[in-house]
Amino acid sequence: MRNVYVAGIGQTTFGKTPDRSIEQMGQTAVRAALADAGIAKSDIQAAYCANVLGGMLTGQRVLRDLGMTGMPIKNIENACSSGSVAVQDGAAAIASGQADTVIVFGVEKLSVLGGGTLPLEDTDIEVAQGQVMPAVYAMRARRYMHEYGATEDDLVKVAVKARGNGALNPIAQFRKAVTADEVRASRMVADPLRLFMCCPTGDGAAAVVLTADKALAQRSDATVRVASTALQSGLYKTGFRIMSSAELTERTARIAYEQAGVSAQDVGICELHDAFAIAELMYYEALGLCEAGGGMALVRDGETTLQGRIPVNPSGGLLSRGHALGATGIAQLIEIVTQMRGAAGARQVARLPRVGVTHCTGGGISGLDHGACAVTVLEATE
Amino acid sequence: MRNVYVAGIGQTTFGKTPDRSIEQMGQTAVRAALADAGIAKSDIQAAYCANVLGGMLTGQRVLRDLGMTGMPIKNIENACSSGSVAVQDGAAAIASGQADTVIVFGVEKLSVLGGGTLPLEDTDIEVAQGQVMPAVYAMRARRYMHEYGATEDDLVKVAVKARGNGALNPIAQFRKAVTADEVRASRMVADPLRLFMCCPTGDGAAAVVLTADKALAQRSDATVRVASTALQSGLYKTGFRIMSSAELTERTARIAYEQAGVSAQDVGICELHDAFAIAELMYYEALGLCEAGGGMALVRDGETTLQGRIPVNPSGGLLSRGHALGATGIAQLIEIVTQMRGAAGARQVARLPRVGVTHCTGGGISGLDHGACAVTVLEATE
Incomplete structure (x- = not known):
């Protein structure tokens, strides 16, 4: 090959x-x-x-x-x-x-x-009961907060980071930084997720x-190399499911890391699927950037900001760059390449990364188990 | 590989x-x-x-x-x-x-x-003028008849063959043979194409x-092997185009034959994209089963019947088995495999074929130059 x-x-x-x-x-x-x-x-x-x-x-x-x-x-x-x-x-x-x-x-x-959440198949028994994407991620958020002690403030911090990065990205859908108070004041979509904690359509x-x-x-x-690309689908379980972790992302990332010959510890930059603020915390963990329940600490300590140890979603992510479905995974890849080239201007991360990861996941039964998750590993070579 | x-x-x-x-x-x-x-x-x-x-x-x-x-x-x-x-x-x-x-x-x-022709993009300038699929294939038919002396009777023969084969195929959409008179009596869709010369939706x-x-x-x-699969797109020319031949199919078939290490002369069975009766004649030629203008002779001489030298569309083809878009190319492959296995029952071709071809083409500016054409070569091995 x-x-x-x-x-x-x-x-x-x-x-x-x-x-x-x-x-x-x-x-x-x-x-x-x-x-x-x-x-x-x-x-x-x-x-x-x-x-x-x-x-x-x-x-x-x-x-x-x-x-x-x-x-x-x-x-x-x-x-x-x-x-x-x-x-x-x-x-x-x-x-x-x-x-x-x-x-x-x-x-x-x-x-x-015309706005609103994505059209889902109402033949799905849970979707038919109202389990559209914001509702599902809200459930996941509540469960995650219960298990790990995360607070609304952690979700606010994710939104503030995303909007701050997006403000520095000329192609972002939202190009204005917001304060924690503005996030807290945005209207409730699905408790505890407020409007600024939900990605826009675009x-x-x-x-x-x-x-x-x-x-x-x-x-x-x-010179950026595509070191591996992994695609997996969810197990599509019904009945009781663990809502505070993301088995599909864990599994897909494991395959992608193995094929690229890297470990999660090597990852220096990441664009992940922050469809909702809680998703960022859960996917930090599923991608191996920290242990289970460790997502809050990364945000609290500023480890995933542009100046942090592992910048995550420097583009502004889905929450701020936006989420134009078919374009999203490629926009993520472009952000990593731009950062590796040192060409990201005002949002350039502090240290040129050598290994970067893009992560998308979505579609499926109430969002609890997705139809498709893809993880791509990029590597800067000489 | x-x-x-x-x-x-x-x-x-x-x-x-x-x-x-x-x-x-x-x-x-x-x-x-x-x-x-x-x-x-x-x-x-x-x-x-x-x-x-x-x-x-x-x-x-x-x-x-x-x-x-x-x-x-x-x-x-x-x-x-x-x-x-x-x-x-x-x-x-x-x-x-x-x-x-x-x-x-x-x-x-x-x-x-709810029936009718496929939905096409009316942003296409020719589609907006009424150049939907039946209209385009009718133009091609008139031009082909003008250039090569084909008659309505040749188109009738294609339809009769398709319905005859479909009558022997338990999964076909139309499972009743028709006579030449019945084809001639079916209503005109786009002159010279009558209803029985147009594939159904399904x-x-x-x-x-x-x-x-x-x-x-x-x-x-x-034991059937997939010897090659080729995909190409049309050149999407506008203005004057040659309507009586199919450059895209010719090009795609050439690639598929080369990759499989076979020539058109080796082909013993074929499922081709007979969306309209005229298409069968044109694609015989584009797939190399005969020279340009030689399509009529194949039909007149019965060379492409189940008992003929190169049976074409033994399944009944799009005209009779039907054309359920996403399923069509795979149904074509299944027919070739079934025939190679000698398991086609009443519609089993006279000689077990060693090399078979499937051909699909469609989508695009007025059907004159298609967005995608795929040719697959199958080979029976020991």
């Missing part, structure tokens, strides 16, 4: 922008990634498009007017993990020698939904050029 | 069945494929689901209630070629050693659309177990 490098990155701003079409957003991101890689569109040998709700042949519709046709184009749907799964597909094509240079992009336009696109050609990916600060 | 074998096949009946859910149809097909392979669900290491219009996480929704969870599950959308692209993904996972045994399935429920599911374990795939008549 060959090494897979990230040669180019590009993304649109995230936000509710009904005037931008899926095609326009996708094209903006793809063009930016090609420009960053310094290659022509004719250098691309295959394309992988992540999209959830955009309809038939989204990838082809984006690429058609760019004249990027006559090659394999695939569309991948895996709920919140779609973007990371498209990265996995593109990386596999390069690793196995099917292609030398490919484009992977994700695009979503959620503003068409529109956006993100694209990366992956290549076997190391020279193409070379940058002065870092 | 390792060899990939077909260990099990299973499908539902095709047809308009609003009472069957996507989950039920998918589960029926998956269960049947596992039973045919003689393996337990726990032997499956990854799943690939093809679906176009069924919504988020279709694959996970199908597999959840079967207890087939906790593994990688991916959803693939590529319009009419979705099923074949899922086969490509599953085969690649096995060939590269990522998994030993996987399930690939496709499912679609088009009856929710519901259905199809599943295959792919494996690296040759012994698992061994059958008395044939």
Whole structure:
């Protein structure tokens, strides 16, 4: 298997922008990634498009007017993990020698939904009872607070960190820092989760050029390699379930770390799936950044801020950069690459990271056990 | 790269069945494929689901209630070629050693659309002018008739053959043979294409177990190997285009044949994308089964009947078995495997084929240049 490098990155701003079409957003991101890689569109040998709700042949519709046709184009749907799964597909094509240079992009336009939580299948018995995403994460938060003594203030701190990072990210959906008081004053969505503790829906696109050609990916600060990509699905248990931990993320991360030959202790930067503030604490633990119940301490001690030991969600995360489903996993990867290159400007983390992780998870029975979780390990090489 | 074998096949009946859910149809097909392979669900290491219009996480929704969870599950959308692209993904996972045994399935429920042609993007300038699928294929038919002297009778013969084969296929949407007079008497849809010359929309599911374990795939008549899978997209030209040939199918077939190390002359059986009767003639030529303009002669001479030299669409094809988008490419593969195994009963072809081809193409600007075309080569080994 060959090494897979990230040669180019590009993304649109995230936000509710009904005037931008899926095609326009996708094209903006793809063009930016090609420009960053310094290659022509004719250098691309295959394309992988992540999209959830955009309809038939989204990838082809984006690429058609760019004249990027006559090659394999695939569309991948895996709920919140779609973007990371498209990265996995593109990386596999390069690793196995099917292609030398490919484009992977994700695009979503959620503003068409008119707001609110994502549409879930009401054939699901728990969803039909009202267990939509905010309700489920609220239950998880209450249980987590009960078990580990976390307080509302810990959730507030996560939201303040996310908005602070987002304020420094020119593509973020929310580009204004908020105070703890503002978070506490935001309206209750599902107790204890207030509005600023819940990620927004939005529109956006993100694209990366992956290549076997190391020279193409070379940058002065870092040449970034996709060290591993893991995809798993939940066990979909019904009845009693442990709500304060995330078995699926634990399992997926274990596979990703093993394939990359790294351990959780090596991780120097992380973009994780903070769909709700409580998720950040739980996924710190599931990704092995700390022990079970140790998530609060990381936040209280500022370990996951831009200046901390393991910066988490420097982009602002889902809570602040935003969550345009198909684009999210790729936007996470772009943030890690940008930080590894030392090119993140005002939000540049204190120490250039060598190993970074992206994490997406979502879709499924009441959010308790997800349909798809993807963990990608990135490595800065010379 | 390792060899990939077909260990099990299973499908539902095709047809308009609003009472069957996507989950039920998918589960029926998956269960049947596992039973045919003689393996337990726990032997499956990854799943690939093809679906176009069924919504988020279709694959996970199908597999959840079967207890087939906790593994990688991916959803693939590529319009009419979705099923074949899922086969490509599953085969690649096995060939590269990522998994030993996987399930690939496709499912679609088009009856929710209430009939008529497929929904196309009306942002497409030609679609907006009325160039929906039947209109485009009618134009192609008129041009083909003009260039090569084909007559309405040639199109009638294709429809009669399809319905005759479908009458012998217990899972076909149309299970009644029709006479030439009945085809001629069916109502005009888009001149010269009459109703019986247009494929129906419908519901259905199809599943295959792919494996690296040759012994698992061994059958008395044939052990079937996936020799190659090719995916390409159209060039998406606008303005003047040649309507009587199919560049995309030609290109995709060339790649598939080369990768499999076979030539068009080796092909002994074929399931091709006869969305409309004219398509069968054009795709004979594009797949290399005859020269340009030679399609009529194949039909007139009966070369592509069950008793002919190269049986085409023994299942009844899209025109008679039906076209449940995501399921179609996999149903095509199942027909070839069934014929290679000598297990096709009343519709068994006269000579056991050694090399078979499946072909799907669809989606895109007015159908003149498709978004995705997939050709799979299957080989019967000892």
